[in-house]
Amino acid sequence: MKTLIRSVTLIITALIFPHSWANDQENIALSYLKRFGYSSCNDTPASTVKCSESFNEMLRDLQRYFGLNITGVLDAPTRSIINTPRCSMVDKPNPSLIHRLATTKWPRLSLTYRLDSYAHHTEITQAKQIEIIQEAFNEWSKHTPLKFKMVCDTCSADIVMQFVEGDHGDGHPFDEKTLAHAFPPNDGRIHFDLDDTWTESFDSPSNNEINLFLLAVHEIGHALGLEHTRNGESIMYPTYRLKKRSEVLAAVDQTEIQALYDSKTVQETFGSAKYIGETKNSVRHGYGQLVFENGNKYKGEWKNNQRDGYGVQINTDGKKYSGEWKNHLRNGHGACTWANGNKYVGEWKNDTLNGRGVHTWANGDKYDGEWKDGKRNGYGIQINVDGNVTNPIIPKELKDNHLIFTREDHKAWTIVPFNIY
Secondary structure (H helix, E strand, O other), rough: HHHHHHHHHHHHHHHHHHHHHHHHHHHHHHHHHOOOOOOOOOOOOOOOOOOOOHHHHHHHHHHHOOOOOOOOOHHHHHHHOOOEEOOOOOOOOOHHHHHHHHOOOOOOOEEEEEEEEOOOOOOOHHHHHHHHHHHHHHHHHHOOOOOEEEOOOOOOOOOOEEEEEOOOOOOOOOOOOOEEEEEEOOOEEEEEOOEEEEEOOOOOOOOOOOEHHHHHHHHHHHHHHOOOOOOOOOHHHHHHOOOOOOHHHOOHHHHHHHHHOOOOOOOOEEEOEEEEEEEOOOEEEEEEEEEOOOOEEEEEEEEEOEEEEEEEEEEOOOOOEEEEEOOOEEEEEEEOOOOOOOOEEEEEOEEEEEEEEEOOOOOEEEEEEEEEOOOOEEEEEEOOOOOOOOOOOOOOOHHOOEEEOOOOOOOOEEEEEEEEO
């Protein structure tokens, strides 16, 4: 309702008093710039020397933050941002506050919360509001080890949520532009503007209805230690934007919250396969262990549900691989041992021996050279346990020479002097 009244008032004023309207818009813009961190001035009524700062430079700073054309004038897109409902926390904290926020988080992972008051029940029932708030907390716990528990309205709680109006005594009064605000750890206060019209709908046709879930997720982010971001996909964007329920926490939000509280270790079962480790966007991502249905075990790095990075896999047949993975396959440098005692250390490509590597057989024979598609191919030398090069019989004085295999069955090769290898 307050948004509708403000819009009608602005239209009437602009039509009847155009010059006065322009001056009012500049004053509104200046107040906005100072309130939300775009001015470095800190004037107070008691100041003897007033800070002088360019209005146009502050506008450019605002336009840069929100990705607008940097004109330095109060154009229509800039006025639109200024008049868009938003969170009342600052966009650009002063340096001392930035340092404090960067080093502030809750000292524990299990937090409690309570609701001291509610939005008007004619908008959303109290029972539904409780459910929505719980879902908002769960959105953050999906990606971190954080756990949240609602407690009774007379119990002590880490985070306290209230619906209040106007000047409610915390130094951040609500007005026609602001919807909610929250204080960083370990304060825990979250306030929503009671005068706004709250809804549970994600596709409301009205511009005057504010989705409670989206605002709650945003403000809980502040209460956990996150700041505003200029990334338009982020739930921590300063102004209110309607988003799909399935797209609430963007990758940037998950990264930022995990930087504070680490990523979540989950235990999941897929048939008889079991995974314990980190996830991202509900897929295996980070560090974790998977026990396959056949009993094989992989422990290491994951990316988008695939083995990717460094990892160790131990199979039930006694084979063990330690090394690099890419796209769920052995790719890069790695070492593999077999149950029969054979061992290979070298390069892999798409799960096969490819590139330079050393293969040592259980009896001590060794081949050091190039491989292709799992077979010896290219430059290399093979030395038996007795120190001689393998068939054909080569005099000992040639044992340090190299072989070029010219047939895939490994039965034909050429002796190549060591100095051209």
